[in-house]
Structures are given as structure tokens and as C-alpha cells.
Amino acid sequence: MTQVCQRASLTSMQNLTKICADCKKEFKIDSGDLDLYEKVELKVPDQCFECRVKWHFAFCLFGKFRKGISDLSGENLITVLPNNPRYPIYKSHEWWSDAWDPMAFGQNYDLKRPFFDQLKELQEKIPRSHQTGENSTNCDWCDDVWECKNCYLCRSLLKCENVSYVYRVIDTKDSFDILYSFNLQNSYECLFCHNSFNLNFSENSRDCIDSHFLFDCRNCQNCFMCWNLRNKQYCIRNKQYSKEEYEKELRDIRLDSYKNLEKLKQEFEAILKKEVVHRENFNIRTTNSTGNYLTDCDKCINCFSWEKSQNCRNHIRGMNTKDSIDQTFTWNTEVSGNNSGVFGGFQIKHSSWSDARYSEYLDICVECEYCFGCIGLRKKKYCILNKQYTKGKYEELKGKIIEDMKKRGEYGEFLPYSMGITDYNFSTGMIYFPGTTKKEILKLGGYWSEEDFSSTDGISSFELPDSIVDTKPSISSQALICPESKYRFNISAEEYSFHKRKGFALPRLHFDLRMLKKAHKTAVLKSYPYKCFYCEKDIMAYYPPEWGYQKIACEECYKQNIA
Ligand SMILES: [Zn+2]
Ligand SMILES: [Zn+2]
Numbered sequence: 001m002t003q004v005c006q007r008a009s010l011t012s013m014q015n016l017t018k019i020c021a022d023c024k025k026e027f028k029i030d031s032g033d034l035d036l037y038e039k040v041e042l043k044v045p046d047q048c049f050e051c052r053v054k055w056h057f058a059f060c061l062f063g064k065f066r067k068g069i070s071d072l073s074g075e076n077l078i079t080v081l082p083n084n085p086r087y088p089i090y091k092s093h094e095w096w097s098d099a100w101d102p103m104a105f106g107q108n109y110d111l112k113r114p115f116f117d118q119l120k121e122l123q124e125k126i127p128r129s130h131q132t133g134e135n136s137t138n139c140d141w142c143d144d145v146w147e148c149k150n151c152y153l154c155r156s157l158l159k160c161e162n163v164s165y166v167y168r169v170i171d172t173k174d175s176f177d178i179l180y181s182f183n184l185q186n187s188y189e190c191l192f193c194h195n196s197f198n199l200n201f202s203e204n205s206r207d208c209i210d211s212h213f214l215f216d217c218r219n220c221q222n223c224f225m226c227w228n229l230r231n232k233q234y235c236i237r238n239k240q241y242s243k244e245e246y247e248k249e250l251r252d253i254r255l256d257s258y259k260n261l262e263k264l265k266q267e268f269e270a271i272l273k274k275e276v277v278h279r280e281n282f283n284i285r286t287t288n289s290t291g292n293y294l295t296d297c298d299k300c301i302n303c304f305s306w307e308k309s310q311n312c313r314n315h316i317r318g319m320n321t322k323d324s325i326d327q328t329f330t331w332n333t334e335v336s337g338n339n340s341g342v343f344g345g346f347q348i349k350h351s352s353w354s355d356a357r358y359s360e361y362l363d364i365c366v367e368c369e370y371c372f373g374c375i376g377l378r379k380k381k382y383c384i385l386n387k388q389y390t391k392g393k394y395e396e397l398k399g400k401i402i403e404d405m406k407k408r409g410e411y412g413e414f415l416p417y418s419m420g421i422t423d424y425n426f427s428t429g430m431i432y433f434p435g436t437t438k439k440e441i442l443k444l445g446g447y448w449s450e451e452d453f454s455s456t457d458g459i460s461s462f463e464l465p466d467s468i469v470d471t472k473p474s475i476s477s478q479a480l481i482c483p484e485s486k487y488r489f490n491i492s493a494e495e496y497s498f499h500k501r502k503g504f505a506l507p508r509l510h511f512d513l514r515m516l517k518k519a520h521k522t523a524v525l526k527s528y529p530y531k532c533f534y535c536e537k538d539i540m541a542y543y544p545p546e547w548g549y550q551k552i553a554c555e556e557c558y559k560q561n562i563a
Contacts, residue, residue, distance in 0.1 A: 056339075077130040105386050116416050132145075155167045182194045283297070453486075453487055
């Protein structure tokens with residue numbers, strides 16, 4: 001970390017200061033960024049880091065699950081894509097079939113019109129798959145779902161079974177309300193927890209069993225409301241109990257009562273502020289890097305939730321990347337940049353949800369090479385606006401288009417907001433930038449939904465009995481209204497029996513709201529100056545001051561005192 005800081009100050013003479021074209025704030029681009037822009041052959045951006053990321057998110061969907069029909073077959077489907085999309089929606093198996101040909105929509109380049117207008121026109125003719133993911137069974141009410149079984153109302157999950165209301169979860173079974181966690185079983189309400197069994201209401205803990213309300217605990221069993229513990233059993237509020245005492249104390253803690261559960265959650269939040277020693281970041285086996293939630297990274301600067309990568313900058317959520325810059329939700333890329341949702345490639349730029357080599361301005365293209373401005377292509381080479389060219393003609397026309405785009409100030413920009421695939425208030429952008437306004441997005445050319453999803457057709461969830469003990473299975477057929485979002489929701493039969501078995505009060509908020517509220521904690525893209533709680537050294541940590549965390553430790557002191 002210090003090496004990086006020194007290097008930054010030594011080269012500060014070569015930093016570039018600009019005014020962001022979107023938010024009008026001053027921002028800096030350092031020499032490391034400039035080196036990578038040169039290597040990837042990207043123009044130096046006109047937007048600050050946050051505005052670039054915000055832009056990419058216009059192509060990343062959070063959405064709201066709804067029923068619909070395929071524009072190809074009329075078959076029923078469930079999707080998170082918007083209600084009135086600008087493009088057709090096909091069922092996933094139809095999208096991947098030969099029932100349609102993206103090349104049939106090929107357009108000639110019109111040199112009198114802006115290229116982006118023509119690309120958008122093409123995009124609106126090409127269908128999108130109703131669901132992202134492959135090889136899942138009984139996971140219709142899910143999106144971005146891979147190799148899963150019997151999952152319900154989940155997003156971004158791999159190899160999971162019998163889970164509901166999870167987001168960004170891998171290898172997890174029989175669990176509800178889990179976010180950004182790997183390998184959990186029989187667990188509830190966990191955030192960034194790994195390799196645990198029957199872990200509930202916990203955050204940032206690993207290798208724990210039969211415990212509740214843990215924060216930053218490792219290898220603990222039968223612990224309640226504990227923090228920064230290692231290898232402990234039978235602790236309550238960081239105090240050691242005997243097995244018998246522990247069991248006696250626990251019997252008096254009412255997790256079945258919603259009111260009491262809320263009190264316990266408040267106590268937990270207060271402990272995070274006053275008692276917990278927080279690491280300056282959550283980086284693991286990571287060297288010469290800045291950012292948060294990095295694992296096995298080297299020379300990754302300003303990267304977040306990123307794994308197994310080298311020499312990357314300004315990256316959010318992804319892995320397996322080398323020599324790349326400005327990518328969001330991206331993996332398996334090399335010498336690439338300014339991408340959102342790209343899932344593989346070499347020298348791929350300004351693209352969304354594609355996998356390609358030596359290509360630019362693609363959207364939902366798979367295994368393509370040498371393509372420019374194409375939508376929905378599979379295994380194609382030398383195409384422009386979904387039309388086939390020879391190698392020679394391709395190079396010539398691409399050169400001409402780039403020249404025209406440069407004259408219009410289009411070249412090097414990301415796909416315009418007007419090509420975004422969802423209303424911004426239903427994009428992942430709202431997790432990272434919850435303060436984003438309709439006015440701001442419309443000004444940038446994007447979309448904002450005014451659709452009213454509120455409902456009065458049900459009882460307020462606050463009318464549920466306080467204790468799960470007083471609730472009957474018939475509750476699953478009762479429509480509930482979330483007091484905050486006014487969205488209608490149900491307690492599923494599986495959810496009811498899970499809560500009943502665990503003796504946990506039923507949730508009162510709509511599942512999307514529960515997920516979004518939790519997700520904000522892992523979505524901080526800015527560091528703030530603090531002094532190490534132990535050695536008083538100046539450190540930068542990813543905790544906004546309004547969180548009120550009082551004990552933040554530098555890496556060395558955390559290791560000495562906690563780990
Ligand atoms: Zn900006
Ligand atoms: Zn320290």
C-alpha cells in the first residue's frame with residue numbers, strides 16, 4: 001500500500017486534471033491510468049471515475065421480476081427486463097436457437113447519420129434473452145442464474161440449491177436472504193460470509209457454525225452477538241460462557257419476535273460503530289493494489305469486488321483480468337477497456353454483455369472476432385452493423401466510420417445512455433449510486449421508469465403477528481404489502497417452513513428492498529482518511545464517515561491484534 005502511495009506522489013507531475021463532462025467536478029487521471037489507456041488504445045475519458053461507472057450500470061440490470069410472453073412464440077416467461085422494452089424479448093432457449101438470424105437485420109452504414117443512432121436502431125430490432133444463465137432446473141424466478149436447482153427470486157447465483165432472495169451467491173444451499181457469500185448452508189440474512197453452517201444475521205464471517213449476529217468472526221461455534229473473535233465457542237457479546245450457561249441464556253433470547261429481532265439488529269449496528277475493530281479493507285492475498293474486496297490481485301488500482309487479476313485499474317465486480325482499465329461486471333479479459341458486462345475477450349472495447357476479440361461497440365455478441373458495432377451475433381468475423389464484409393472491406397469501412405465518429409465526438413465514448421437496457425432506477429446503478437435522480441439520467445439521455453408498482457391489494461406486513469409462533473401455514477397465501485416500497489409480496493411456503501423451523505420472525509419488507517438495503521454496504525467506491533485505532537498511522541478506508549465506525553485498524557495492527 002505505501003509503495004503505491006509513494007509511486008503516486010512521485011509521478012504526480014504527470015497527472016492530468018480535468019473537469020468531468022457529466023458531474024462537472026474536477027478529477028485526476030494519473031500516469032498509471034494514462035499508461036493503460038495507451039496500451040489498450042482508449043481515449044482519455046471526459047468523465048470522472050464515478051460517472052464512468054454510473055454510465056456502465058445503465059447496461060446492468062437489477063430489475064423487478066415480472067411475468068411476460070416471448071415475442072417469438074408467445075410462450076410464458078418470467079424476467080427482470082422492463083415492462084415496455086425498446087427491444088423484443090425471447091425465451092432463453094429460443095434466443096440461443098436457430099429460430100432467428102441476427103444477420104437478417106444487417107444494416108448498411110449511412111455516412112450522413114451519427115453512428116450511435118444507427119447502432120441503436122439495430123439494437124431495437126434484435127431480441128434479448130428473457131433470462132441470463134445456463135444449466136439450471138426449476139429456477140424460472142431467477143436471473144443471472146448458473147447451474148442451480150430450485151431457487152426462487154434470486155439474482156447472480158452459481159451452483160446453488162434451495163435458496164431464495166439471494167444476490168451474488170455461490171455454492172450455497174437451503175438458505176434465505178443471503179448476499180455476496182460463498183458456501184453457506186442452512187443460513188439466513190448473511191452478508192459477505194463464507195464456508196459456514198447455520199449462520200444467521202451475520203456479516204463478514206467465515207468457518208462458523210450454529211451462530212447468530214457475528215461480525216468478523218472466524219472458526220466460531222455457538223456464539224451470539226460477537227465480533228472479531230477467532231476459534232471460540234459459547235460466547236455471548238464477546239464473553240465466555242459454559243455450554244450450560246450459554247444454552248440457558250440463549251433460551252431467553254426471542255428471535256421469534258419481530259420487535260425483539262429489530263432491537264437485536266439495532267444492537268448489532270451499534271456494536272459495529274463502537275466495538276468492532278474494522279480492517280482498513282477486505283482485501284485478501286493482494287499486493288500493490290488499492291480498492292476493496294480484492295482477492296488474489298496484484299497491481300490492481302482502484303478496483304472493487306475483483307479477483308485473480310493483474311495490472312488492472314478502475315474495475316468493479318469481476319475476475320480473471322489482465323492489463324485492462326475501466327470495466328464493470330467483467331471477467332476473462334486482457335488488454336481491454338471501457339466495457340460493461342463483458343464475459344471474455346482480448347482487445348475488446350466500448351462493449352456490453354459480449355465475448356469477443358479485436359472488437360468494439362458490441363452488445364450481446366458471443367465468440368466474435370473483428371466486429372464493429374454489432375448486436376446479437378454469434379461466432380462472426382468482419383461484421384459491421386450485423387452485415388458481413390471481407391477482411392479488406394471491413395478494415396476500410398471501419399476506418400471510415402471511426403473517422404466520422406471522431407468528427408462527431410463519438411469515438412472512444414461508451415455506448416450511449418440511450419442504448420441502456422433498463423430504466424436507470426431499476427439498474428444496478430441504484431445500489432452504488434442510490435442518490436441518482438431522474439433529472440440527471442434524462443439529461444444524460446437515459447431512461448427512468450415512472451411505473452407505479454405499489455399495491456393496496458393485501459394487508460400491511462406490519463399486521464402480521466409479532467411472533468412466528470402465532471403464524472399458521474395459511475400465511476403463504478396472504479398477499480402482503482411492504483410498508484416502505486408498497487410492493488406486494490408473499491411469504492412462500494418454503495420460506496414459512498424455514499422460518500418456523502428456525503424460530504425466526506418473518507420479514508416485513510419486500511425481498512428486493514431487503515436486498516438493496518444490504519447491498520449498499522459493499523458498494524462503497526471511495527476511501528476516506530482515518531487514523532489507525534492502534535498506531536494512529538494515517539490510513540485510507542472504505543467506510544463513509546456517516547457509518548460512524550470508531551475503531552479502524554491498519555493492516556499490520558489488525559493482523560497483530562485480531563487475526
Ligand atoms: Zn463526474
Ligand atoms: Zn496501525
